[in-house]
Amino acid sequence: MSKxxxxxxVVSILEGRQFPKSPRLSLVVQASFxxxxLATDPAEHSEQPHFSTELAWELDRRTLHQHRLQRTPIKLQCFAIDSVSKKKESVGYIVLDLRSVQEVKQDPRWYPLLSSKYTKQRPALFLSMALESDTKPSDPSPDRFKAKKAPPRQGSPAVTADQLEATLIQDQGYHQVGPADHCGDMFVLSVTVAFATKxxxxxxSTLKLSAEGSGFFFYYSLLGNDITSEPFHNLLSPDFEPExxxxxxxxxxxILQTFLSQQPSLQVYLCCGxxxxxxxxxxxxxxxxVSVDLQNKAATVEGAFILQPPKRTKQALPALPPDLQPTVGVAVTLRREDVTPQSLGNKEGSGPPTHSVPPPSLPPAAPRRPRSSSPVHNPPPPPPPRPPSLPPPSSHTESEAESLLEELQRGEEQAGQLEAADLEVQAGASSVSVSAPKVSIPPSAHHYCFSLDLRSLGHLSLTHPIAVTLRYSYQFFGSAAPIMTNPPVELQRNMEASLPQSYCAFDFAALPQQLQDTFLRVPLVVEVWHRDSTSRDQLIGRASIQLSHLLSSERSRLRASSGEQSWRQTHQDRIPVVAAPAKVAELSYVATLEDLGPVKAREVIVSDSSQDQPAVPKQPPSHPAAPNHTVPPLGPLAPRDTLEYRTALELELWxxxxxxxxxxxxxxxELSHMQALAEEWRRRDREREALVKKKEVEYNxxxxxLQKTLSDLEKREKQLAEAELETQRLQRELRAEHDLTQRELQESxxxxxxxxxxxxxxxxxxxxxxxEDRARLLQQIADGESRYKQLEREFQVCREQQNIRPEFRLQSEINLLTLEKVELxxxxxxxxxSKLHYxxxxxxAxxxxxxxxxxxxxxxxxxxxxxxxxxEAMRLRYLATEQKEAVSQDRQELDDIKNQLNRLKQQEDRLGPASSQCGPAPAQSVNESADEHLSRLLEERDTLLRTGVYTHQDRIIAELNRQIQDAMTDREEL
Structure with missing residues (x-):
């Protein structure tokens, strides 16, 4: 992935507004995505709190596209934190739409808080969102961590970053990095372009290469020196010697490690003209x-790196699967000059870390025809310009196949000249040397065999039994196809089941450090599936096998069949099968790694002799010379026997x-030309087939x-139609529910x-x-009053007669009066x-x-x-008034009765000792009548207060209180 x-x-939270002022509280904005x-620093809980904080999340473009399709929100939640109790309370939240984030910088604007705690005000936050490019490296390593500069040691000056520049010393043929008094070692930095594929x-398809004057070559810059590889003319199978x-x-x-850490990455370009x-x-x-020991070892970065097309043509090329990615094999080595490459081969297993790349192995370079080692006096061709400043390609109407064939034909015509040109650099002019006698770089990849045996699965925490199938894949082993156990095994709770056909072995080639980095970084994830014939497969959980444990296990020595020495490491463990957030089961496994030794490298033979000289063409023989002696004519010769005739005959025969x-x-x-034409025809046919296959891959x-887009559109149309139908159904249901509620309200x-x-x-x-009851009771009261008056009259008559009648008669009359009094x-x-019941x-009521x-x-x-x-309330008041009047009348009548009883008591006191025997009974009855009257008044008052209609301030309650006080006073007097 490119940078x-x-x-x-980036979400910038600047300030807020319309917040209530609270000295004890502080505001914190917490963002989740x-x-x-992520959270801001606490800000003062004032009317306009200032945050001035940027919150950022790192992701790539593909993940951003997926989040935009899924409409993943960015939620900002504002909390108020108490400085004393540390209690956190939500104030409100804001939801930001990720689809509105653009790479163009946007002005901030105010976003009001939703579900705000402060209802009287409308607090808001001043926010802005932006999408920025991440300029730091995509693969951060601990080596790129730059600590603070240590203070300089005593006796040695500090080396600053300005002094770390490569200065060319022309007379001695090397570059110097750092001060001269600190540079005591000589190092060799080598870059090798070994192979290329795809x-x-x-x-x-829009690029025409026929207008260029040379073949294809690789270009890179090493310490300011432009380096180009030898041209090659076949893109399908690039045939060039490693240089x-x-x-x-x-x-x-x-100093050198500090200098290299400041240098950018080495950029290797594939160029055509x-x-x-x-x-x-x-x-x-x-x-x-820092851990690299350059005294005895060499630091190496090697692998197959993916070639990325330039931005102007990247849009024209479709996305390619990993097996069709164009790659170039590059090896960069740094060593001391006195450490030879032969001595480094024995210490390869403990060398420095190498760069991890997708392809697991480095194929050896193909051998080429040896070049002449004799010096060539022709000047070398000038290097091509740097690729970043190359002009854009012009548009052509010819097809890609025609341009490639024309380019290859022109390359064949110039092959002789390119074979004769040799890149030699003067020792005093530059320190860059391109090795003329080509040698093969022995790859440092090893042959490995990894095997995994999933033994058993147990400790199931689910209540129901499941049919277990395990599945895993690890692309580093060279295969993306998933490995599955078959057939499914039934697993019940608190039991352990063995897994059939769970052993699998992988043979692959990889760099040792690459294998170590991958095992430390990428775990092997085993998925546990429940396979049911009546429903879809269900993922039960995942188990992560940390392959780093295998690297730290004990190594055992083996003897391979070829006689070479190999190593084996075995690790056995039980790991949990996790389904968030709990443990589901336990998996038992055995993993084995065998190191079968380094991969055999293919040697390229270099000839020290010069090339075969071109054969001198056959010259026709000279005419036969005339004989030195003449034969004298012996006589007339026949025309066929003459010397002229023989000469002419020999000439004709010649x-x-x-x-x-x-x-x-x-x-x-003609035969050679026909063979060359046939070979060229077959080659061009193969190129056409390759181009057709490439086009087919692109079209596929x-x-x-297109099919995926169409299916997505169809799914979206179906979803929209279903949503529309669901909306209509909900509208009908809501309308019916509203009508039913309306009818129910009317009926209620x-x-x-x-x-x-x-x-x-x-x-x-x-x-x-x-x-009616009140009228009847009033009538009864009136009758009682009339009877009382009659009794009073009779009492007066009796009292008048008492003066003239004897005491016995008076006593009898008193008894009669007592009986009448009891009756009354x-x-x-x-x-x-009755009144109380009323x-x-x-x-x-x-x-x-x-x-x-x-x-x-x-x-x-x-x-x-x-x-x-x-x-109704007025009517009740009216009734209360009438009741009050009735009570007052009853009170008046009771007062009259009380007065009469008092008079009777006084009369009895005047009667003397004769009447003393019958005197206490009326007095006791009067006291009992007063107590009963007092209890009745208290009960009336409490009854009226318990109804809730009257209060202590009402007139009837005040009147009852007054009567109660009077009754209590009269009782005390009695």
């Missing part, structure tokens, strides 16, 4: 590690022979994307009106009956009890009226009901 793919979501929570994936470029550096270990087809970054952080030779050469040339990827109102009318009728009937008291008691009934009034006030819905309640 530009790393992004930061994707399960990660380079045709970097060629977009090593080395520079000599004079420095010390600490002036066009940059792709590039990759090789991090040099491992070379600057001509025929030369013609046959020429025809033979023509046939051989685009078709899959009607029933309540009828109930109120019925209750009012009942109360009227009760009032009428009470009035009995009637009075009956009347009092008062109780009256109190209940008042309570019912009070409850009715309260219910009417609570459920009053119209003004008419209120008026009725007021009329």
């Amino acid at each position: 530009t793919d790393q992004l930061l979501i 994707d399960g990660e929570q 380079l045709e994936q970097l060629i977009p 090593r470029a080395s520079v000599r550096i004079r420095s010390s270990k600490q 002036t066009h940059s087809l792709g590039s990759t970054d090789v991090s040099l952080s491992a070379l600057a590690a 001509k025929e022979e030369q013609e046959d030779l020429f025809d033979d050469q023509l046939r051989k040339k 990827v685009l078709e899959e994307q 109102s009607r029933r309540l009106q009828q109930d109120c009318d019925h209750r009012a009728t009942l109360e009227r009937d009760k009032v009428r009956l009470m009035e 008291e009995r009637k009075l008691e009956t009347t009092t009890k 008062k109780q009934q009256w109190g209940r 008042l309570k019912e009226l009070a409850r009715f009034k309260q219910r009417e006030q609570e459920n009053a819905m119209t003004r008419l009901k209120k008026q009725q309640a007021e009329l």
Whole structure:
């Protein structure tokens, strides 16, 4: 992943407004996104609190796209924290939409708090959101941690960052890093471009390469020196010898490591003429590690790095699967000059950490035809310009296949010249040396065999039995296909089951440090699935196998079949199967790792002799010379026997022979040309097939994307249709529910009106009956008064006759009067009890009226009901007034009776000793009558107060209190 793919979501919380002022409290804004929570520093709880805090989350573009599709929110929650009790209380929250975040900086704006605690005010926060590129490296390592500069030691000056520059010493042919008095060691920094694969994936369909003048080559810059590899002309199977470029550096270990930690990554470009087809970054952080021992070992960064197309053509290329990614094999080595590469081979197993890359092994470089080691006097061609400043490719109408074939044809024409050109650098001009005799770089990859045996599964915490199937995959072993156990095993609670067919072994090649880094960083996750024939498969939980335990286990030595020595490490453990947030089961496993030794490297033979000289073409023989002696004519010779004839015959025979030779050469040339044409035709046919396959892959990827988009659109349309139907159904249900509620309210109102009318009728009937009882009681009181008056008259007559009658007669009359008095008291008691019963009934009626009034006030819905309640209250006051008047009349009558009884008592006192025997009885009855009257008044007052209609300030209650005081006073006098 490139650095530009790393992004930061930055939320700036500046200030707030309309918050109430509270000195004891402080405000904290807590933001949560994707399960990660960040919080601001506490701010003063004032009207305008100032936060001035930026909260950021790191993610890549693919994850951002997924969050936008899932509409993942950013929730900001504001808390008020008490400084004394440390109690945290929520004030409100804000939900931010992730889809509105743009890479363009936006102005902040006010966001009001939702569900705010402060209802009288509307507090708000001043926020802004932005999407920024993450400029720090995508793979941070502890080596990039920069501590504070230590103070300089005594006797040695401190080395500043400005002094850490590579200065070329031309006369001695090396670069110097740091002060001269601190540079006592000589180091060699080497960069090797070993191989390349899948380079045709970097060629977009719109790019034409026929206009360029050379083949394909790799370019990089090493300490300011431009390095280019030898050109090659076949992208399908790049055939070039590994080339090593080395520079000599004079420095010390600490200064050189500090210098390398400040250097950017080494960028390697794939170029064609002036066009940059792709590039990759090789991090040099491992070379600057403090733990590297450069005295006896070499620091190495090697691997197959993925070539990324430039930004202008990246949009034209589809996304490729991992097995079709274009890669280039690069090895960067830093060693002391006196440490030879041969001595480093024995210590490879304990070397420095290497850079981890996706492909697990380094394929060896393909051998090439040896070059001539004789010096060439032709000047070397100038290096091409730097790829970052290359002009953009011009648009052409020819297809990609035609441009490639034209480029390859032009490369074949110039192959002779490129074979003759040798890159030699003068020793005094630069310290960069490109090794002319090509040597193969022995790969440091080892052959490993990893096996995993899932033994058993037990301690199930689920209550129901499950059919268990285990599944896992680990792409580092070279296969992305999942490994599954089959058939499913039934597992019940508190039992342990063995897993069938759970052993699997992987053979792969990898770098030792790469294997160690991957095992330490990436665990092997085993998924436990419940497979049911009646429903879909259900994920029960996951178990993480930490492969780092395998690296720390004891190593045992083995002897391989080939006679080489190998190592084996075995680890056995039981790990929990976790389903958030609890443990589900336990898995028992045995893991084994076998190191079968380094991978065999393919050697490239380098010839020290010069190239075969071109054969000198056959020259036709010269004409046969004339003989030195002449044959004298012996006589007339035949025309065929003459010397001229023989010479002409030999000439003709020579001509025929030369013609046959020429025809033979023509046939051989024709055959060779036909073979070359056939080979070229087959090569171009293979290229066409490769291009067609590439196009098919691109079209298949685009078709899959289109099908996925169409399926997403169909799903979204279905979801929208279902949502619309659901909305219509909910509207109908809500409308029906509203109508039903309306009808129920109307029916309830009607029933309540009828109930109120019925209750009012009942109360009227009760009032009428009470009035009748009151009239009857008044009549009884009147009769009692008349009888009392008659008795009084009779008493007067008796008192008048007492003066003339004897005492016996007077005693009898007194007895008669006593009996009448008892009868009157009995009637009075009956009347009092009737009156008390009436008062109780009256109190209940008042309570019912009070409850009715309260219910009417609570459920009053119209003004008419209120008026009725007021009329009813006025009617009750009227009744109370009448009752008060009746009570006052009763009191007056009782006062009269009391006066009469007092007079009777005085008369009895004057009668003398003769009448003393019958005197105490009337006095005792009077006292009892006074106590009964007092208790009746107290009961009346308490009854009226319990109804809730009257209070102590009402007139009737005040009158009853006064009568109670008078009765108590009279009782004390008696």
